[in-house]
Amino acid sequence: MRKLLVTGLRGFVGRHLKARLQMPTAGVWQLIEAQPHDLTDAATLDAWLAADCPDAVIHLAGQTFVPESFRDPARTLQVNLLGTLNLLQALKRRGFRGTFLYVSSGDVYGQVDQAHMPISEVLTPRPRNPYAVSKVSAELLCQQWSYAEPWRIMVARPFNHIGAGQSESFVISSMARQLVRVCHGLQPPRLEVGDIDVTRDFLDVRDVIEAYLLLLDKGGNGQVYNVCSGQERKVRDMIAEMARLAGVEVELVQDPARMRRAEQRRVVGSSDKLQRETGWKPGVHITDTLQSVLSDWAARESQ
Template identity: 30%
Template sequence: MNKRVLITGITGMVGQHFAESFRADGYEVWGIARFSASSRNEAIQDSSVIRCDILERDALMRHIRRLEPDIIIHMAAQAFNGASWDAEYTTHMTNYQGTLNVLYCARELMEKKDVKVLLACSSAEYGDITESDCPLVEERLLKPHTPYGVSKAGTEMLGYQYFANYGLKVYLPRMFIHVGTGHPPATAIQNFARQLALIKTGKMEPEIHVGNLESARDFIDVRDGVAAMRLLLDKGTPGEPINICTGKAYKISDILNMLVEISETKVKVVTDEGLMRAADEPLLLGDNTRISGLGFVPSYGIMDTLTDVFHDWMGRI
């Protein structure tokens, strides 16, 4: 019998790529998604997707008992740092309580099998940092300063507690900014690509609205991120946080220029105060020594990723 994987948040960008990766290797893949969640990926819109809210622990327990997965990939979350300011309560409830429910159910499953759980932790946990703190190592003190970052720090601590107290094999990837196709325009790259696609197709004036272009971020292609996290599941140490990143940062202004070049458009750049964040680190750059030590080597360069994202938006527009 093939090994069975259960992915919460399977309709999200990372969840979809996990599903494709595991299926390609012969795993039986099941997913959990909210009743309102949708996907443009036809492979995710089938009978293997269970409609369930992770905040409903009893319902979640019934499905996990029935499926008895060997691996649980927990991606379901309020996943946007910027949106967490306007959805603070929802962010904490979904991310913390939802994770607690997943871990509680996985702990019960331990009586039947040696289950592994991978939690979507985040670089936002590092929080209040300066350029001198970078590249960020996993041992650094966490000082999150956004509701999202705080919720993810809590998520990680829950995972460690269940590992330390109950011996549950919980893996803790601190995910830096994952970029890929099938993502909503809630991040700078997706927002830029969407606007440029609208401009390219004549549906918008050649004027692109931007927030802070001076910050720099460690972006990783979602395909590389999934490969790194699968490597973590195979070779990593449970209970130990590990950065999922490239070790290289790009200024947002450079990202915009690359997307403009890819789109072959001429645009006027307009700063929009509504796109500015209350807290925005000047540099977010990770140290990827740990994941590289497991054999991880990125396969996609930043231009590859941005080209795919732009053409994805052209198809969506």
């Protein structure tokens, strides 16, 4: 068994990754038990690494909410950029010589012309919010370390990923919760929405995790990989499909508070590089994904 350290295990993706590694088909990875740590406090990282030096690291933790990055850009940079530096330095002090996967975001590409879609890794990032700036900065830091250290360091750029347990601050989860509340008679049959006539490249969180695990084994040092479905889906259509699955008819009402500035109208990515180098392919059908989100909210609302 090889030892795997994962930051951000309490987050949306982290919880799914932990569950995946506890399955009988977990493979070669043994998860190093999480300890209280703060990316902005190097001493807590040293304490976490004191007992075990990992063979690989997946760095998930960070400030991930775009509106929060506008409210407090300094904190976002401190956590996402300097926190990553603190982690790299702590690993070096511990004698780490393994594989490091930095989880960035497809949001780093910013405003992309239709002529450049599907978006591939050769496209130069043009970040349009402080969160994306922090992610690009940390990517460059990791790539610099890949040249200087005897490690294998890769960057994953996941696009929109969804699934059970996601915060309602994200659109699909928010709509699912509202639909469940309509089903239970807890709110009128109307959904408050933002701009839902945009398209996004949605991928099930379970497929995202499989991509990360394959990258640990097969990814190339210093390389960047898109993690995405390669399919463009309109948010309005996703809501309609969830309403069908929930068995309700609803009115959609636009809420100005849900509108996000610097909005990209269309998004679709290319995962050709990831598939070519690792053999990964998305395996969860979008209907199964949406049903899992609805079922999760049904369970949460019944508690």
